[in-house]
Amino acid sequence: MNTVMIYYSNVNFFPECNKIINGYSSKWIEDDNCGEQFFNRVGIEKDSFLEKNCGIALLYLSDIDLSISSHKIPREAGYTYLYYWVYHVVFKSNYSEDMKKFYKALIDDHYRTYKSIISKYIAEDISKVNLEKLKILYDVYACLYDIKENNGYQNDSIFCSSLKYITEIYNKEMNHQLHNISNPHTLNSHKSNMGIYIVIPILVILLISLFTLTLYKYNIHGSHLLEIIKRKISTYSNINEKGNKIGDSEMFIGIQGDSRYNVLYNYE
Structure with missing residues (x-):
């Protein structure tokens, strides 16, 4: 490196x-x-x-x-x-x-x-x-750090506000799905909510893409950084694939042990 x-x-x-x-x-x-x-x-x-x-x-x-x-x-x-x-x-x-x-x-x-x-x-x-x-990179990590540590962010930039909004929606939906696991009679209701697994990764990828474009355009080392960020995007894409394959309660329970499903802890 x-x-x-x-x-x-x-x-x-x-x-x-x-x-x-x-x-x-x-x-x-x-x-x-x-x-x-x-x-x-x-x-x-x-x-x-x-x-x-x-x-x-x-x-x-x-x-x-x-x-x-x-x-x-x-x-x-x-x-x-x-x-x-x-x-x-x-x-x-x-x-x-x-x-x-x-x-x-x-x-x-x-x-x-x-x-x-x-x-x-x-x-x-x-x-x-x-x-x-x-x-530029530090501003992104500072935003994620404050969301994680302080449950909020004081910066009103579009990126940080959007990221905070996405994490709030995502975690709310995950809490809802985990609640369904503990209440089997409501498990079937998760099918109507599967769209969240498609929408949120797309939004995250769009935000990361905008940030990547900025670095790639102005930084001669952008191509190297781009490869790193592509791997991060691939991780988010895996969330979508995994969400679409969930078909029974055992797979839902697996979510609890998979740290990739918590957006706040995937920025390292």
Whole structure:
């Protein structure tokens, strides 16, 4: 797998990384490691905003490296997110040498402190184009993450609103079908509802197709990403095939043990 695709494969961890770094944003205190010496070493002018975010980033790196067994975020995903965060949050999407030097200085400072217990890892330079594509992917995963964790999404974008609507309909219908399993006398009524197994996968595929088209059109690596997403679409298509083959209560009961039937948990 090439470097760009490794970046893409790590995006599904970004919402959890964001949760960690936001936790430190709310309880940051001045860090001596982010003083004049740090900025002189970086070669950029110190200001209160950069100083604060330097401290937040160092706390985040410590969490990623020292608590890796508890949050189960791969190191490469955690460091890739930091690169993304420095670009989008700290430097306000201004891709510059200062941005790259700031990121590298954070890694170097962190490694000097903990080199006895961690191995050094640094995300290679990520181009501005790929950072913007990471943002598109991250927005999708953030939407799914919030639906899963918070039972809702505050973003009013068409994609997120549609995805939330689809998952609500799907899960409502699945609850209804599982209720029929426990009430055999109503089992025959499921035949009139089989259309849901056709409509929902089609809607999901349409949404994914629109998203794929955007990446494919503007990203030179779109063909590689397209293959990955095609496999995801194939998974949704299997839902349709399986739904059409359901003919007795034993097969309905099998739904409970098949994680593919829960849309919320199929985005990894």
